[in-house]
Amino acid sequence: MDDHFSRDVLISIFSRLGVKQLCQLKCLSKEWNYTISSPHFKEQHRDQSKKRPTLSLISYSGTDRSFRSRLVHLSSVNSSNYEVVHKYENIAEIEWGYIVWRSGLDLLCFYQEGYVGQIYICNPITKKTLTLPVLSDFAGQACLGYVSSTNEYKVVVSFEGTVENYEGFEDFLAFNILTLKLEEEGTSVVGSWRDLLLSCTSTHYKGTRHQPIHINGYIYWLAIGKDNTYSSDHILEMNMENEEVKTLCVPNGISSFGFTHLAEINGHLCYVQNKRNGQMLNIWMLKDHESEAWCLEYNLEMVHERAYIFIIIGYLPRNNESGDILIMSETRGLFSYETDTKKLKELKSLNTKQYEWCALFYESFFSIGLPGN
Template sequence: MAANLPWDITIEILSRLPVKSLVRFKCVSKSFYSLISQDSQFKRKHLDQSTRHDLIVNLEHGPERLFSSSLSYLSSDDHDQEGVIELPYPIKDNFSEYMTVSRSCNGLFCIQDIAGIVFIWNPSTRELRRLPDCPRTNDRIAYSLGYDSSSDDYIVLSIHKSIIGDCAARARTVFQLISLKRDSSWRKILDLPGMKFSLYGSYDFYNGAFYWTENIFIYSRRYGPLVISSFDIKEEKIKKIELSPPSRYSDQYTIFDVSVLGGKLCLYSLSSVTSFDLWVIEEYGVMKKILSIRLNEIQRYAAQVFKPLYLFEDGKIMLHTRINRIEQVDIYKDGDSAPKTTAASCKILRAYIYNETLISPQG
């Protein structure tokens, strides 16, 4: 029957299937193999229609092992072991406690190992690509991965400090880029004195730019407005947005950071005496509050991490938390003071969200 279907209808059907099935179907025929493995338009179509998002965690008692599960499974009430699979570890002999992993971009991850080597990894297809060594003089700050829609190419941003002599006060921040298709080596694009950067290394990619907060810790208003910086990959320039948090934060010790959730640029805060709050940053820096979680006394004073991972369509949010040195992944809804426990509520080391994709790290 499949042989009698028009090719365009066959493509539509295949573009809606999970990656695991498509990998198996590559052996059906030469045309299937060519479509699934080599056709960039089909890969993009499959990505655009993909609705499955997965969570990767590695557990405290087994740091060398990675486990993946779909978010639909984690948010349901019916949990069994079949909903969780183990992934082959991407970098041999380098466990995740020694890895730095950026937020996923279109299902791809940028990974740096303990030796400073950078890789691009697709957990859906298990493909891994090592990038050329990145020139750096001092401490690495961050790597992040973005997508240039004008050239259908993926861009890796490297940010690191360059200290002149032995004087930290004269440190410069160096920006370097490499594209997966066009570049064979890293190229320096900016060398800025006194640049402020995210202490958490959160450089999320949104709408053609990498975003981070400069003054992440706000106490009273003595530090001035909250500043969000961005690096535009087309113009290769730094831009800034100044935000004014609500006045009720003026006398509180509050952590602010940015995150891309539900396809929108968001600002979130963790306050020492109130709550976890989430805003969407709209045009011209307008903030629209969409969620607030009440923190009890134990959470307020014991929380070291309250990081959003995923915003569901029904308004619930998945958070990676570390409270009293115990790390969990839980789901909250607006107004909650206690989470809905998920299958990932156990001692973990890292947690990452990605969507299924056929996109190859090879470019």
């Protein structure tokens, strides 16, 4: 076997292993260390990891009596039987805040609102946490996304405001954007916050609502119509590479009643609506991005529950043809919907655990740290 072929085989095998195992293998051989440390391998490993995300349970514990500082813990769940298989204790220490939980990435993002807004980025595997520059008057919605063409992450925060001009007052929608880039030597370089302002004069929206979502290099928000009603919802889409923003229409025939949110299922943008009685979950999927063609892909009867709000956590693939849609109930915890058998199951083994929230997560080598650390 020639060297080129053997290295390809080695990369194929190693790319299916976890980060912890690979760090151990780097110590066993100079050749293995060179292979695992190469940018080509890290890209291959990331692509493989994205195909096998895990459900992770997020929990907190206080470090002082005031609970102003909290330790973050993560438990990884086996996707086949939904049993906890790994526990990562004390992966980060943060001030009180919320998790940006629908990122579906290899890093966790936490944010704290207020006059002095604070955002934290954490790699649970390496237990490295990066505190981003302070964002003043942070009362928006944060989202973390990845730009594959430049191998960098961007944190985007949206908020709405009003400015005075010669005609009176004008609404505007603003975005704060910060770039986190991985350098060749394995350290991360943090940029400063940049402003992106959108005038709402010629548009039919005035702000955003609910948690935004990142899918394949794009961030999506539900937009609020100028009349302050949700019946005129549109979807805002930001291309993270060039930071251009445009609007998408929501599916036709959507009722103005019930709770709606955006979700990702198997790489597709989905518009999700809870019926007012809480026992029906309709999921529209964007089938064609160019024509904005939507399809009512799933219509779930939530017969196990009498709650008004269900939230799609994400999609766990089991094979090339099927997977589980993970659903969070506000009162009874997690459910899974098997897309092949069309069965809805309550995940009782997980609902007995103590956790704050859950997220989809996959491992990566992205280094959280500054030069010299």
